[in-house]
Structure formats: structure tokens, C-alpha cells
Amino acid sequence: MTESLLSVRNLTTEFHLPDGRIARALEDVSFDVLPGQTIGLVGESGCGKTTTLMSVMRLLPASGRITAGHALFKGRDLMQLSEQQMRSVRWREMAIVFQGAMNALNPVMKVGDQIREPIELHNLMDRDAAEKRVGELLEMVGIQRSRRDQYPHQYSGGMRQRAMIAMALACSPSLLFADEPTTALDVMIQAQVLDLLKEIQKHLGLAIVMVTHDLGVVAEVCDSVVVMYGGKVAEYASADAIYNEPQHPYTRRLLASFPDLIRPSDTLASIPGTPPRLTDLPTGCRFHPRCDVKVEACDKETPVLKMIEEQSAEGGAIHCAACHLLHGEEAKFQ
């Protein structure tokens, strides 16, 4: 069995709102990221996908608190590090491609300078070497070196996203977080960016955690998938199992609402209602108000993650889901 690069265990995050209410954004989130693999965090808006990334990177806004859990990265618990130690890990070891490349770049700084900035901050090399590295990075993501001195507004949407990727790779991290990297892009540019990420992963052996609400994107690039709902893990399995043997009703309905080009149906299934407000979570299973197969226990007891398939000796992924209708042992993560 391969040692995981990042093990998130029982991560729980709360936001303290100005009016005194508490939003329970994450509860008991656990998953593993293996070296060189891609894991997808999927769910509707407001399910805690981005909060998971921000909690692991410890980039939560001031109102956010991580109240429990660990995130073991290369044997160190990120939650126990001082802010100083954390700063040496961020970008050097794990970098993030933020959502909305339009807004994540500094509009009054040349793109090349923005890519060089993290290299300088981490004192990785001298100025000339850093400059050379910027050129290499731009080339790696398919931007001509001659555009190094241009500003973000002179770049198209796809190029800005490429520049963001180059910036994330600047310090050769071993883990890359990508928060909705293709959401605002055209299909063709989206395909280009996904292709680029796959290529870079193969080339550099990176592990990628991809946050997206697009199940098509996940199927295209991910090895395993965490389906999140209302701040909790609904289902966690290999990509193949998620698409071909989905267990949780939410996963099934999410898949059904995706238009299928190969076998177009007459009506698209949708999930009525909206994800729960995190300040006002339903009792029992968080999905029960929208669930079409709910039973009596669903609004009373919170379902635990149940193991449906154990991790096999060959390293096949585990499959677990949190639903009262499923049978199995409670999933335990080492």
C-alpha cells in the first residue's frame, strides 16, 4: 500500500458569524491524497469544498476556526504547525490555483513578476536563476516567454488560468490544490487546461486535489472522488465506483442531473430544493429534506460513514458512504 501524501482526518471547521450564530461549514471530513494521484471534491455550492481546501492550507478568514481534526502532510500535522512554519509549507510544498483566475491575479503587476514572487519569498534561487525559471514555467504552461512583461488584462481567460498554474508550480510543490480551475472557461479552453494539468502531473509527479461541481470534469481527470454535502462527506470512492456503483442517494441524483450526450434522455432529473444553510442544519441526515428514498430514521439520526468495500491488498480504493439505507461497518481511517 502506498503511503498517502496528505491524510485529512475528522476535519471540523466553524465560522462565527457577526450576529453570533455559528455556521458549521465542515464536520468530520476525512480523505487521503496519494502521491501522483488526482482526487476530486464534488458537490453543489455551499457544500464545504472550498472550505476544505482553505482549512488544510490554513487560509481561513478570521471568522473561521478549525475545531477538530488533523491534516497529516508528509508525516507532519499541519494543524499543529505555527504560522511561521506554515508559511514555509505553503507554496513550497503545496500550492493552490484559486477560483476565478480573473480576480486572483494582481492587475497592476506584470505576470512574470507575479510568478517570480513566490520563488523570491522562499529564497529558492538568485534573481537570474529565478528569471530563467519564470521563462521555463511560462513555456511549460504554453505561454510564450515574450508575454512575460504583459499585465493580466492583456491575457485571455484561458491564458490567465495558465499563468495561475505556472505561479502555483513556481516552487515545485508536491501537492496542488485546484479550486474550480475550469468553471468560467469555454469548453475548448477547459479541455486545454485539464489536458495541461494532466500533462504536468505526469511530468512532475504531482498530487492534485481538484474542487469542482462538474462531474464531467471529475470523470475526465480524477482517480478518486469525495462527494460532499452540507459540510460532510456523503460518499468517498474511486472515480470508477462513484460513476458506476454510486451508493449515496445524493451521488445518484447528482449524476442523473448531468446531461448525457451519448444517451440523451427526455427530461433531465434535478434535485429539488437547495443545499442546507450551514447555520440552520437539518436534524439527522443533512440530505433528508431533499432525499427521495428517506426512511424514518433519516431525520433523527445522523448516518455514519459506512465501509462498503475495504481497501484491497493491491491498493484498490476504499468505498464508503453515509446513508441509513446502506449496510456495512462504520468506516475507520487509520
Added chain:
Amino acid sequence: MSDHAMLEVRDLYKYFPIRQSMLDILLRRPANNVKAVDGVSFDLERGEVLAIVGESGCGKTTIARTLIGLEEQTDGEILFHDELVGAHERRARAGLVPLEAGTVGSSEQKVFPRMSMKRLRQQAQMIFQDPYESLNPRATILEIVAEPLVVHGLARGRDERLERVKTALEEAGLRPAEDYFLRYPHELSGGQRQRVVIASAMVLQPELLIADEPVSMLDVSIRAEILNLLRDLRQRRGVSIVFITHDLSTVAYFADRIAVMYLGRMVETGPAREVLANPQHPYTKALISVIPVPNPRLRRERVILQGETPNPIDLPSGCRFHPRCPVAVEACKVTDPANVLVGENHHAACLLLNVAASPNIASGEAAST
């Protein structure tokens, strides 16, 4: 009534002139245009759904804006129920063109009446992309949905107005409508806001809806709801829809016809299922191949086009797709391909198809190059 389609678009052109500096003018540099729409023709029947598909910058939104009179076409005619539409009112008032009638076609010189903008917008309404920005944040839902009725003086009594707003909201799936009357847009979710946008477009009971990327800002689960709603409206009300999107997967299940655009031209048009199952133009083939398939077992060979849509100021010579085309041949750099019939009601503009369709053209081409 005539045998014409409800909406006919003939050789539509829309160029946006680029502002020149004083120096450019003194040096007599030629004025440049952004050729956003460069010769587009299509028909739309009553109750039909036409999807216009293409990447950013292909001109699909410009077509939508021109259809509804937000932009004035540079050339070409738009006929809605055999009346000419287009943002010509201001020019007409200035005495530049007659307001009453216009002519179409140099050979026929057929005279058509002109339709005023106000009448057009009673019958054709637009749904914009971003439900977060297309609703007035300081108006209640009741005010927003009632406003078109007030503007067009359609429902004079308060009771009648309330009744029509209520019907429109409920048809858009906001039930019970009374619960929404006094709420503000910020209190609603993205999907609910898009429903309000649809209700305020449908309150006038238009015959034509122009939907510009109506679901691209929404989550997948909510996307399906909005698409199903549009589909219901079409079935119940017989409204025609021009559906503009960059995502072929969302149109697969409810468009009757698909028009694929590239750099201001329609490169392939045809019945939706036919275009998806049997694409003829290399651009359409590439677009279809990159649609993500929601199953890792079905990962396919994808044709990923490199680069981005070129700048529509300097169009490539010959076929405008040739610099990105995976199967381009020498002749593509020189000859601009014509639309050829490749199946029933199915047209595509590609030189390689021209060769197959009529060998005469190919041999003539070979002689000239």
C-alpha cells in the same frame, strides 16, 4: 399569414468599428472593424428551439443582441412575422430611412413593413446570463415582474396586473407566488433568481425567447431545473427559443436544431440529433469530442484545438478555421468554403466536404491553385 418562418434572418452582418486615434487618421490608416457577425442566415419556426453554439468571441451573443434590437446590424435583414426589425428607429426619426417600410433583396425588391422596437419587445424577450446582475437589487420581485406590463401598458388594473404576475411566477416554478412578491433578489438563490428572470420575460407572453447562456452561472443540479423549465414553457406556451451556449451537452436534449458558429459565421447547421451524432465540420467534431463524459469508463479520444479563437479584426485568409483545423489542407488557406448540403436540412462549410459533394469544384480549385 404567409408561408414564411416566424423569424427569418438574412445575411446578417455586425461590424464594430475600432476607434482610430488622430494619428491613424492623419496617416490615413484604414479603419478597422471587429467583424463580430459576418454573414449569417437562419430561420426559426414557431415553437422551435435553435441552439447557437460556439466559443467566446464567435459572435453568438452579438446575434442575440441584434435580434432584440440592442445592437443595430451593419447589414442584412431580420424579419419577424414578415415585418422588418432592427434598431432603425432612431435613424428613421432622423429621416435617414423611412419608418413605415423597407425593402429586402435586390432582385425582388419586396416591401415589408417595419416593426417598432416596442412591439418587437412585446413579442421577443431576452434572458441574460447572470441572474445575479440582471435583476434590480432595490426592487421587489413583484415590481420586477410587473414592470414589463407597466411599460407596455398591458394590464391596467391592479388586480389584473397582480394576476398576471402571479401566473408568470407560478409558471416559472415559484410557488406559491405570493411568498415571493415582497422579497428582494438578494434573498433568493441563483436558481430562483433565474426563475424570476424567466417570469419577467414570460409575463408579456412573448412568442420568442432569446436565452443567452441561461445556465452557465448555475450549479449542475439547478441547471437541470432551469433547462426543464424552459422546455416546459416551450411545450405549454409554444414559445420559440434561441438558446445561446458554449456547452453542447446542455443543448443535446432539448434543441431541435443546432447552429455551430466560428468567428462570425455559422459553420454547421442541422437537426440537433443529426449534428451531434454525425458532425461534418472539423470544428463541430472537436467541440463534441471535448464534452466531458460523466463516466471514466467512457473516456474518449479528444480533439483538443490549440490556441484560442483568433482576433476577429484580422480574419485568417481562406477558411477562417484553417489555422486551428486538425485536417486543413493547402487549399484551405486560399478558399473560403461555401455552405454545402450534407444531409437533410444539414449544412456545413468545409472545403473537404465541398470536394466530396461536388468534384467539379475540387478540380476547378486544383486548376486555379
